[in-house]
Amino acid sequence: MNAAPQPLYEQVKAYVLSRIRSGEWAPGARVPSEHELTRELQVSRMTANRALSELMRVGVLSRVAGVGTFVADFKAAGHPLQIRNIAEEIGSRGHVHRSEVVVLERIEATAGPRERLALRREDRHVFHSVLVHYEADKPLQVEDRYVNPRIAPDYLSVPFARMTPYEYLMEVAPLQRVEHTVRAVVPERAIAALLELGRDEPSLLIERVTFSRGERASYALLYHPGSRFELKGGFDA
Amino acid sequence: MNAAPQPLYEQVKAYVLSRIRSGEWAPGARVPSEHELTRELQVSRMTANRALSELMRVGVLSRVAGVGTFVADFKAAGHPLQIRNIAEEIGSRGHVHRSEVVVLERIEATAGPRERLALRREDRHVFHSVLVHYEADKPLQVEDRYVNPRIAPDYLSVPFARMTPYEYLMEVAPLQRVEHTVRAVVPERAIAALLELGRDEPSLLIERVTFSRGERASYALLYHPGSRFELKGGFDA
DNA sequence: AAGTGGTCTAGACCACTGT
DNA sequence: CAGTGGTCTAGACCACTTT
Numbered sequence A, B: 001m002n003a004a005p006q007p008l009y010e011q012v013k014a015y016v017l018s019r020i021r022s023g024e025w026a027p028g029a030r031v032p033s034e035h036e037l038t039r040e041l042q043v044s045r046m047t048a049n050r051a052l053s054e055l056m057r058v059g060v061l062s063r064v065a066g067v068g069t070f071v072a073d074f075k076a077a078g079h080p081l082q083i084r085n086i087a088e089e090i091g092s093r094g095h096v097h098r099s100e101v102v103v104l105e106r107i108e109a110t111a112g113p114r115e116r117l118a119l120r121r122e123d124r125h126v127f128h129s130v131l132v133h134y135e136a137d138k139p140l141q142v143e144d145r146y147v148n149p150r151i152a153p154d155y156l157s158v159p160f161a162r163m164t165p166y167e168y169l170m171e172v173a174p175l176q177r178v179e180h181t182v183r184a185v186v187p188e189r190a191i192a193a194l195l196e197l198g199r200d201e202p203s204l205l206i207e208r209v210t211f212s213r214g215e216r217a218s219y220a221l222l223y224h225p226g227s228r229f230e231l232k233g234g235f236d237a
Numbered sequence C: 001a002a003g004t005g006g007t008c009t010a011g012a013c014c015a016c017t018g019t
Numbered sequence D: 001c002a003g004t005g006g007t008c009t010a011g012a013c014c015a016c017t018t019t
Helices: A008-021 A034-041 A045-057 A086-092 A111-116 A165-172 A189-194 B008-021 B034-041 B045-057 B086-092 B111-116 B165-172 B189-195
Strands: A061-064 A068-071 A076-078 A097-108 A125-135 A138-147 A177-185 A203-212 A215-225 A229-236 B061-064 B068-071 B097-108 B125-135 B138-147 B177-185 B203-212 B215-225 B231-236
Touching (some): A008 A034, A008 A045, A034 A045, A045 A061, A086 A097, A086 A125, A086 A138, A086 A165, A111 A125, A111 A138, A111 A215, A138 A189, A165 A215, A177 B177, A177 B203, A203 A229, B008 B034, B008 B045, B034 B045, B045 B061, B086 B138, B086 B165, B111 B125, B111 B138, B111 B215, B125 B189, B165 B215, B189 B203, B189 B215
Parallel strands (some): A076 A229
Antiparallel strands (some): A061 A068, A125 A138, A138 A215, A177 A203, A177 B231, A203 A215, A229 B177, B061 B068, B097 B125, B138 B215, B177 B203, B203 B215
């Protein structure tokens, strides 16, 4: 995987993340202090500090000066300014990602995908997949995706048990541009059921069109439970 | 060496940012190396490193080991979540903006604003305003805002018939940083009524904290009708 | 060879928290 | 009071790039 050894602080991060992932350190639990890590892992305090600080920055840990470091209560948060692989995002929060394929098919292109993928008249079909992504066994995203067959002709035979559609598309089609729209909606019943939402519970919907090699590669509707998902961002003026 | 209010590395960041803002260091220009900053600003190399690394992380600088540090090229595409004045935004769509003040008061700080504005113990009160912004006579945003009195002591006497809270705050407090969170919610009844929403209609909620002069200036809850509002963005990879 | 950023150490002082 | 995280220093070694 990576011939070069990881930096020490990355090893410390991995150590902490693995303990969180295994459930050994549950949300709210106390994490060893910098001083303790210094002794346990034979690293300097600055190195322990860097590891814990970075994990705090990405929301995995919560630190209070004078008190200690704790596993953060998890609240799923995506970054509106980045496109991230949801599997990676969940992993970086110290949780297990799992996905289920609900639909994987080739269909006649309907108006919505047709328009957003800017299909030509002779393109009659598109690939269509619906997956549910789970974070710690709770549904976090329903991914309703339409794929341009010109870009990914082998889409139907991708082993989605082992990789996400996002990962596959990144492999076969260099990402050029992304456009997205964020809305609050009450999803239709089928989507709500997959997200295990109650009646009239709101959902954060991200509509995303990706471009590759000058063409529209994929059009995805990403539904998230309003109660468990938020987009975070920030910037300096 | 450090009796200043801001940490040293923040001062170094401010130093670099001010030179970039003034145009002295244009995009692509070389920024002093860590070693040079060490001499120029009388800080240790680790401190200079932290400042430059953090500025790289947020996209202001670009660093290449063995080469140097440079001012990053501006991104061609805008951020999906820009801070915009809602009055301007509505105006740019060719519609009439109008707003109504529902609440304008000084209240005892409760836990939410207290935490998000990082108020000190001696700060007991905050300013609180609720406005409804209309686009072509339809409510587009309910702005529920808490303001740090240290930053805007005259907030209660601002003529909000003529300017938005956003405009006023931009005048009295230079905007330094913004953090926001986007969620899909069903708003409480009072908010829903102001937005003229039906029961269980979803709303896109933007929570926004603004920073000025190193302090948290304002904390706003911006509710939008899910059926009539969306956030759009895009960028090139 | 000289300069750069990336990392790491072993100390240090501080403000704050809990007991 | 002892423990915590936040910050800071003055060194150090490394891999890398440019001259």
